[in-house]
Amino acid sequence: MHKSAISQGNIYIGLPMWQHSHWPSTWFANSPKSDNALSLYAKECNTVEGNTTFYSLPHQDAVTRWCESVPDNFRFTFKLHQNISHVHQLQHCEDEVAQQLSLLQPMREKLGVVMLQLPASFGPDKLPLLEQFIAALPSDLNIAVEVRHLAFFAKGAEEKALNQVLMRHNCNRIIMDTRALFTGPCNSDILSEVRGKKPRVPVNVIATGKTPIVRFVGNDEDADNEACLRPWVNKVQQWQREGKDVYFFCHRPDNKDAPWLAQQFIDLYNATSPAAQLPDLALKAQPEQDSLF
Numbered sequence: 001m002h003k004s005a006i007s008q009g010n011i012y013i014g015l016p017m018w019q020h021s022h023w024p025s026t027w028f029a030n031s032p033k034s035d036n037a038l039s040l041y042a043k044e045c046n047t048v049e050g051n052t053t054f055y056s057l058p059h060q061d062a063v064t065r066w067c068e069s070v071p072d073n074f075r076f077t078f079k080l081h082q083n084i085s086h087v088h089q090l091q092h093c094e095d096e097v098a099q100q101l102s103l104l105q106p107m108r109e110k111l112g113v114v115m116l117q118l119p120a121s122f123g124p125d126k127l128p129l130l131e132q133f134i135a136a137l138p139s140d141l142n143i144a145v146e147v148r149h150l151a152f153f154a155k156g157a158e159e160k161a162l163n164q165v166l167m168r169h170n171c172n173r174i175i176m177d178t179r180a181l182f183t184g185p186c187n188s189d190i191l192s193e194v195r196g197k198k199p200r201v202p203v204n205v206i207a208t209g210k211t212p213i214v215r216f217v218g219n220d221e222d223a224d225n226e227a228c229l230r231p232w233v234n235k236v237q238q239w240q241r242e243g244k245d246v247y248f249f250c251h252r253p254d255n256k257d258a259p260w261l262a263q264q265f266i267d268l269y270n271a272t273s274p275a276a277q278l279p280d281l282a283l284k285a286q287p288e289q290d291s292l293f
Contacts, residue, residue, distance in 0.1 A: 075112030
């Protein structure tokens with residue numbers, strides 16, 4: 001799933017984690033036993049949504065170990081720490097930014113995107129802070145920004161101003177698609193919990209930088225997921241034809257099921273692109289999973 005023969009741009013498909021207690025007996029049931037979950041994961045997906053750094057920074061040894069566990073064409077994405085984005089809200093945090101970027105430096109060649117997730121309280125009045133913050137970052141750092149203030153989704157002057165800031169600095173606007181998550185009845189505790197945590201914001205599709213990022217959150221119904229996934233196949237392929245590298249992250253209410261959502265996207269992609277097939281995940285070969293696709 002690394003390079004499409006019909007396009008200039010790459011597609012990176014990943015999940016919000018590289019290990020789950022269920023995967024050794026499901027997704028990786030037919031894989032050689034390994035203590036290195038990341039190494040197994042990186043044989044299947046070529047990126048991962050690194051949420052761990054939002055909560056705590058790893059030890060330098062861990063960063064080195066991660067980098068050595070994946071092939072050269074794997075791309076990590078990591079979030080900036082919540083102290084930077086939520087506590088300080090981009091102000092007076094130069095030392096913390098420098099610390100995190102220094103920590104990630106050993107994997108620089110495999111660092112696809114650094115993600116900045118802003119809280120819903122970060123509104124249009126703080127756009128000058130965002131631009132100042134982005135401008136101070138290293139020019140070769142690929143940055144993606146996720147906003148949650150509703151004014152940035154209203155297709156008015158505030159959203160236009162945000163997009164212009166991002167485009168001026170070649171920053172990517174992260175697109176959160178939770179439409180499938182909020183489709184249909186809520187018939188499980190975990191679905192109710194995830195619906196309470198994930199933002200329900202409009203899906204305004206725009207590529208403000210060279211690497212569009214989609215965070216797709218599905219539910220537990222294949223039909224609902226397919227209806228929301230299908231338009232993304234065409235958009236992803238369009239971006240690839242334009243020479244953009246696309247990151248597509250797949251979430252499910254219980255992320256133990258996220259690999260099956262990724263395979264569902266791969267199936268839809270391959271059905272429309274017979275000359276440039278993406279490799280199936282290992283779970284595709286498992287007979288008991290055929291009904292999911």
